[in-house]
């Protein structure tokens with residue numbers, strides 16, 4: 001009898017926990033919201049860099065300014081980069097060139113956004129001065145692009161994106177991408193797990209109740 005009572009109360013406790021898990025939002029999940037970030041065009045400053053960049057960055061002489069779209073993909077291959085810049089009148093740099101680009105980012109709510117950058121060779125992405133993607137190395141001539149992707153928390157309001165990029169050897173490629181969707185943390189219950197646990201509880205209660213009469217008759 002005592003054993004069956006115990007089974008009954010265990011079943012009852014399991015049932016209550018199951019219902020709680022099904023109903024109470026206890027686990028955090030990152031889900032897409034309906035909000036999008038806005039990004040301005042990039043203001044790009046180009047530099048001629050005679051010396052190989054170091055961990056600190058690159059030093060060079062300013063060439064000119066240009067702009068990029070909010071998200072961009074430029075693959076110059078081994079063609080002179082200059083050819084795609086409007087009003088160009090200098091050189092035709094295929095190597096020894098870098099840029100520092102800045103764009104404004106606005107998000108209407110706190111959330112998470114992913115960014116991806118591609119470069120051959122080095123690239124660093126900063127948000128509000130904080131380094132979030134670091135691919136600052138010369139890749140070998142025959143290798144593909146250097147790329148990095150990160151999901152970062154961005155608070156509601158305006159922020160500054162800064163992109164450092166350089167081309168040293170081989171192909172030249174520069175890209176920045178994001179789907180602009182703001183993801184948010186949502187607390188969720190787990191109805192399926194809760195239902196499963198509740199069923200176990202109900203089964204234990206039934207077991208205790210069904211077995212009780214036959215046992216009591218025997219005793």
Ligand SMILES: [Ca+2]
Nearest residue numbers: 120121169171
């Ligand atoms: Ca390269």
